Amino acid sequence: MIEFRSVTKTFPDGTCAVDDFSLVIPARKTTVLVGSSGSGKTTLLRMINRMVEPTSGAVEIDGESVLDKDPVALRRSIGYVMQNSGLMPHFTVIDNVATVLRLNGTPRRDAHVRARELLDTVGLDQALADRYPSQLSGGQQQRVGVARGLAADPNILLMDEPFGAVDPIVRTELQQELLRLQRELDKTVVFVTHDIEEAFLLGDQIVILDKSARVVQKGSPEDILSAPADDFVAAFVGADRGKRALHLKQTPHGTLIVDADGRAQGTLVQSPASLLDAHPPRAADEVSVDARTAD
Ligand SMILES: Nc1ncnc2c1ncn2[C@@H]1O[C@H](COP(=O)(O)OP(=O)(O)OP(=O)(O)O)[C@@H](O)[C@H]1O
Incomplete structure (x- = not known):
């Protein structure tokens, strides 16, 4: 130390x-x-x-x-x-x-x-x-x-x-x-x-x-x-911009994760709700979505 x-x-x-x-x-x-x-x-x-x-x-x-x-x-x-x-x-x-x-x-x-x-x-x-x-x-x-x-x-x-x-x-x-x-x-x-x-x-x-x-x-x-x-x-x-500011976007084929510019970054493979049911969060940073990135 x-x-x-x-x-x-x-x-x-x-x-x-x-x-x-x-x-x-x-x-x-x-x-x-x-x-x-x-x-x-x-x-x-x-x-x-x-x-x-x-x-x-x-x-x-x-x-x-x-x-x-x-x-x-x-x-x-x-x-x-x-x-x-x-x-x-x-x-x-x-x-x-x-x-x-x-x-x-x-x-x-x-x-x-x-x-x-x-x-x-x-x-x-x-x-x-x-x-x-x-x-x-x-x-x-x-x-x-x-x-x-x-x-x-x-x-x-x-x-x-x-x-x-x-x-x-x-x-x-x-x-x-x-x-x-x-x-x-x-x-x-x-x-x-x-x-x-x-x-x-x-x-x-x-x-x-x-x-x-x-x-x-x-x-x-x-x-x-x-x-x-x-x-x-x-x-x-850069918490509020670019690839760190991610949003969910509903499409006819499923939920996408898009960045601040609206570019697709991944797909949602498990809903946040089911994740939370399975693993109640102990801290704010554990509330995350399991995303498959686009690249
Ligand atoms: N030998 C020195 N004499 C006088 N001032 C110094 C000396 N070495 C560093 N400084 C000053 O101390 C401050 C911190 O410098 P330092 O190199 O530790 O910063 P840094 O964060 O590593 O910078 P950088 O990312 O540019 O390398 C700066 O203002 C620098 O000009």
């Missing part, structure tokens, strides 16, 4: 990136920090591995302040994946993945064996092992970045907009891979994005941030969608 307690970060130029931020990040779940540019997401992430130190307050991992840990050892024990992969251009793929293991003292041969296993883990062809980063596509580079982040088998994986710079198709592929990896590896993942769709897809816990990392709302995707805390969140998650 990671915990922020009343954390503030003011940079030397006076910029207050984070103001009195508190949050519990549960172990073995994915927590997504989502907010617009400059809301302090990266600063929060970097305070976990001490790449940035708080001005006041505490960041704890399993009850121990990160400030009591050796910063280098701490950084090597936490996986970190950046937007532009952050690979070393003059290192081959295999050497990039093996870097942390080598720094931790693993002999070269063993580090390479483990690095090759990691290429499999992230779905990369072994044939790419001896290439340089510039000889890979953006999506492949991000996979190498993830493999490198996982190399030391960290309990915690920090991911800073890791799929921000790849095209939408590859992005969807990488998101699905991350969901698969998370099911297999069971890490504590802290993921930063400004994309609410990505947050809803990947997050067990979503934290919506405004300027200076003010927490506007936190909860599961269901919590947030069913009860947006205010107009800012409702607008941010």
